[in-house]
Amino acid sequence: MIIAAVIIVSSMSSPMAGSISDNSPSQVSGEQIGSQSSEKLVESSGSEELIAAVGTHGGEPETGFNPITGWGKSSEPLVQSTLFKRDSEANLIKDLATDYAISDDGLRWTVKIRNDVKFHDGTPLTAKDVAFTFNTAANASGGTDLSVLEKAIATDDYTVEFELNDPQTTFVNKLIAVGIVPEHAYNAETYGSNPIGSGPYRFVQWDKGQQVIFEANPDYYGQEPHFKKLTLIFMASDAAFAAAKAGQVDLAEIPASYAYQTVDGMKIVSLDSIDARGISFPMNPNTGEKTENGYAIGNNVTSDPAIRKALNIGIDRQALIDGALNGQGKEEFTGVDKLPWGNKEAIFEDGDIEEAKKILAEGGWKDTDGDGIVEKNGLKAEFTLTYPASAQERQALAVSVGEEAKKLGINIKVEGKSWDEIYTLCYSSPNVWGYGSLDPTDIYLRYYSKSYDPSTRNNVIMYNNSVVDNYLRTAMTSSDQDTAIKNWQLAAWDGTTGFSEKGDAPWLWMATINYVYIMDEDLDIGTPRIQPHGANIFGNILEWKRA
Secondary structure, three states: OOOOEEOOOOOOOOOOOOOEEOOOOOEOOOOOOOOOOOOOOOOOOOOOEEEEEOOOOOOOOOOOOOHHHOOOOOOOEOOOOOOEEEOOOOOEEEOOEEEEEEOOOOOEEEEEEOOOOEOOOOOEOOHHHHHHHHHHHHHHOOOOOOOOEEEEEEEEOOEEEEEEOOOOHHHHHHHHHOOOOOHHHOOOOOHHHOOOOOOOEEEEEEEOOOEEEEEEOOOOOOOOOOOOEEEEEOOOHHHHHHHHHOOOOOEEEEOHHHOOOOOOOEEEEEEOEOOEEEEEOOOOOOOOOEOOOOOEOOOOOOOOHHHHHHHHHHOOHHHHHHHHOOOOEEEOOOOOOOOOOOOHHHOOOOOOHHHHHHHHHHOOOEOOOOOOOOEEOOEEOEEEEEEEOOOHHHHHHHHHHHHHHHOOOOEEEEEEEOHHHHHHHOOOOOEEEEEOOOOOHHHHHHHOHHHOEOOOOEOOOOOOOHHHHHHHHHHHHOOOHHHHHHHHHHHHOOOOOOOOOOOOOOEEEEEEEOEEEEEEOOEEOOOOOOEOOOOOOOOOHHHOEEO
């Protein structure tokens, strides 16, 4: 697998693995608007300060910088430490943890932690804080799904045991996702606005809707960061580019449409990601059934496999990338192509309009009235495709898919909606989603039949394949990594069935997007971490320096 960090002309290789090495860094993100002066938005007294506008993916956290409610879920939480992290090649590395062991039945995980860590207020971090964090996060039903955790117990000052209710080997990813908070200083109502952690940076100030400021932690147990002060400006991507062009920020996340711009004194950096864009297809016909919340279930067009397969085969993914994403992306066929559990055998040849039309015809879909739209038993091959109205690249992809579908005789009506609206429609209407995680649990929640849950939007299309279910359960509970990976792959395609296009085609995966940044020419960001859904530009912040 290749994960590239491209300064438009260069790249770096990033294979994936799973061994444990030693300690490594952190992350953050942002969103909003700023002034248009030629001065930096925040006064900077030297090269050891960094001002960044990185608000497009992730944005300003609604509940503040609180891991219990989701801060740092898919990236490293700058203020807090985690038990483990992943390096630029996705190897598991130690942060607070020094060692761990798993019981034979897979239901008890024992983690040893460092004895030299202090919170930013000088209080020692102990196993009680770790247990408190995980128990609180599990009870809060926050940003990280900890439903598998029965309870966490501190057995001594530097040992914590996690008791699980299901032997899920992917639990290690929860130990990466949750930043540790101090039991003595945690208040659910106020912590997010004034967080205390033990990470490489300590919180200084949050001006809601504008910026947040962090300063280097002088007592940090790891590598000392070059940048002693970080100011993150919450700014939308178009405004961020304007701010960078005006010399107001050192770094900004920008739209793909600006990827080939030239700005004096700055460079464009385009990072490959595992953040995939895909369209969910409701699998059941519309019989009038509703969810427990009263939302319609099923779609009479997308429930037909010929429609789903024809779209998967007929859509030209590279054309979508070249047009909708300005070339800033890679083709995606299963949602996890680049990951170790991606199945190369499930990848297929796309952009084949004639084959797509053949699939439709064999499925009984024909244009009998000459209006350019195929129909079957009086039902037109048309449906509404929703996308979050605030996401420019998803809108562009949705529109492009609609244009490609016309060539097949399928009419797609594209509509931008708020997430609140999408959550009421996604059981009956296809939607453009974004997923990208180093945790294969995402696959399980998306395709395992029993994971359907209207409250979490897991398996909203109600996909149900007993063979796939068996592969997913085996992968989820196997203590042998090779066995787990093999079963994740078989769930996509085993030669007969699976969740890929070659099987049931419940999704149309289109592309992984690139994260595009403009930054000072002298800014050296080292070897970036793999970019998940939501971005992780600050994942290796301890490597950053001025060249």
